[in-house]
Structures are given as C-alpha cells and as structure tokens.
Amino acid sequence: MKISSWNVNSVRARIINIVNYIKKSKPDVLFIQEIKTEKKNFPYNNFKQLGYECHVFGQKSYNGVAIASKINISEINLQFFKDKKKQSRIIAGKIKHNSSTVFLINIYAPNGNPINTEKYDYKKEWFDTFNKKIKNTLSENKNIIIGGDFNVIPEEIDVYDHKKYQNDALFKLEIRTKFNELINLGFRDVFRLFNENKREYTFWDYMSGAWQKNHGMRIDHFLVSMNILNRIKNINIDKNPRSNIKPSDHTPIEIEIN
DNA sequence: ATGGCCGAGATCCTCGGA
Numbered sequence: 001m002k003i004s005s006w007n008v009n010s011v012r013a014r015i016i017n018i019v020n021y022i023k024k025s026k027p028d029v030l031f032i033q034e035i036k037t038e039k040k041n042f043p044y045n046n047f048k049q050l051g052y053e054c055h056v057f058g059q060k061s062y063n064g065v066a067i068a069s070k071i072n073i074s075e076i077n078l079q080f081f082k083d084k085k086k087q088s089r090i091i092a093g094k095i096k097h098n099s100s101t102v103f104l105i106n107i108y109a110p111n112g113n114p115i116n117t118e119k120y121d122y123k124k125e126w127f128d129t130f131n132k133k134i135k136n137t138l139s140e141n142k143n144i145i146i147g148g149d150f151n152v153i154p155e156e157i158d159v160y161d162h163k164k165y166q167n168d169a170l171f172k173l174e175i176r177t178k179f180n181e182l183i184n185l186g187f188r189d190v191f192r193l194f195n196e197n198k199r200e201y202t203f204w205d206y207m208s209g210a211w212q213k214n215h216g217m218r219i220d221h222f223l224v225s226m227n228i229l230n231r232i233k234n235i236n237i238d239k240n241p242r243s244n245i246k247p248s249d250h251t252p253i254e255i256e257i258n
Numbered sequence: 259a260t261g262g263c264c265g266a267g268a269t270c271c272t273c274g275g276a
Contacts, residue, residue, distance in 0.1 A: 206263035
C-alpha cells in the first residue's frame with residue numbers, strides 16, 4: 001500500500017497537477033495540505049473520477065487538509081484537538097490493512113514566522129498540544145502514521161544553508177526540540193532512517209529561483225510508530241511535480257507499507 | 259543587505275506562506 005503526502009498550495013489552483021500526479025503515482029491514500037478552500041468548494045468530482053473518496057477539513061483562503069483514498073477510511077476525525085485559532089490543520093482516520101488497524105494522521109503544522117510574534121507562540125503551543133495528544137493516542141493504538149507538512153527542518157543537512165535559518169521558526173532549536181520530543185514518544189523519521197546522509201528536499205520557495213538553485217528544505221515528513229516500522233518498505237520524495245507548470249512549492253513524499 | 263513569487267479574496271492592495 002502506498003501513502004503519499006503533498007502540500008498542494010490550493011487544491012483548486014493545483015487540480016490539474018494533482019490529477020496528473022495521481023495518475024502517474026497511483027497512491028492508495030493521499031494526504032493533502034493547504035487546500036485553501038471550504039468543503040463546499042472542494043473538487044470532489046476530479047478525485048471521484050479517479051476512484052478516490054475524499055474527506056475534507058476545509059477553511060476559506062488558508063490552511064485546510066484532506067485525505068483522498070481508494071480504500072475505506074473509518075472514524076474520520078476533524079477534532080484531533082481543539083485548535084486555539086480554529087484553523088483546519090489536522091484530519092485523522094483509521095484504515096484496516098493486512099489485518100491490523102492503522103491510525104492515519106494528516107497534519108499541516110503552523111509556520112510560526114516571524115519569531116517573537118504570537119504566530120511563533122501559536123506554533124509552540126500547537127506542537128505542545130499535538131505531542132500530548134499523540135502520547136495519549138499511543139497508549140490506545142500502537143500503529144500510527146503521522147504524515148504531512150510539519151514546517152520543521154529537523155537537522156542542518158535538511159536545508160540548503162542552515163546558517164540562514166538559525167532564527168527562523170522552521171529551524172529554531174526550540175522548535176526542533178519539540179519535533180524530537182514527538183519522535184521520542186516512539187516514532188522514526190522514515191526518510192532519515194532509510195537515507196542516513198542523503199540531502200533531499202520537499203520544499204523550494206517560489207522566490208529568487210530557489211528551485212533552479214536547489215535552495216530547498218525538507219519540511220514534509222512521515223513519522224511512523226515503532227510498532228509498525230518493520231512494515232515500511234520504502235520512502236520516496238517525488239521531485240517531478242515541482243518542475244511542472246504552475247507547481248506547488250512543495251513536492252510529494254511517499255511511503256510503501258506492507 | 260535586500261527583495262524576489264504565488265493564491266485567495268476583496269478591490270487594483272493586503273495577508274499569509276516558509
């Protein structure tokens with residue numbers, strides 16, 4: 001089974017790219033972030049024509065997450081925790097796969113820039129609440145996959161110039177510590193586990209030719225709980241969609257699970 | 259050292275993104 005995650009930067013502006021990606025990559029489940037639309041304007045039909053059912057946690061203009069799936073997802077949850085700013089950032093659900101239940105959590109974590117503002121405080125609080133909630137969830141379900149746009153650069157190797165990002169909300173030590181606290185609850189960053197020293201990115205800014213210069217960062221991740229780690233067969237960052245016309249600034253990341 | 263590119267939504271500009 002293939003699960004993909006992609007911050008599309010508007011599901012409506014990106015629908016052609018998304019359809020092309022799905023046709024080519026054929027994920028069983030697609031985590032989508034930054035759909036930037038309300039549920040009522042979500043392009044359900046484009047997905048339905050490809051055999052995908054969509055579960056949507058929308059928001060006007062900003063944020064918004066969705067799960068598109070070829071297989072049944074149960075217990076869809078739009079209130080994994082109560083977001084202080086009422087932003088649509090998490091959609092969760094359960095799938096049955098190889099006679100076990102796997103808890104899927106699709107997240108779009110806050111950006112947090114600029115630092116020393118309430119945006120940064122919101123990001124810190126958001127991660128504190130998320131980590132607490134994950135800790136509780138682990139006591140009930142050992143099979144958890146968290147995927148999405150974490151807005152966290154885990155290590156120096158994960159950004160083209162780490163010195164530039166010391167005081168950025170994506171790389172500040174305080175934020176990376178929270179990311180590590182989450183991992184220490186019993187997860188692995190699957191990309192880094194499978195690629196010890198590899199430099200790969202999932203995001204390139206639209207500005208100043210970042211894509212052409214490969215000025216990227218790895219901020220989209222799959223974290224998998226220890227209990228099902230041995231079932232992960234592969235992880236791949238598909239850079240192709242970033243090179244297309246009218247691209248998202250992020251590109252999909254994909255895992256294969258047995 | 260600075261600014262640069264996009265999308266949404268309400269006006270021809272602002273906000274948010276990372």
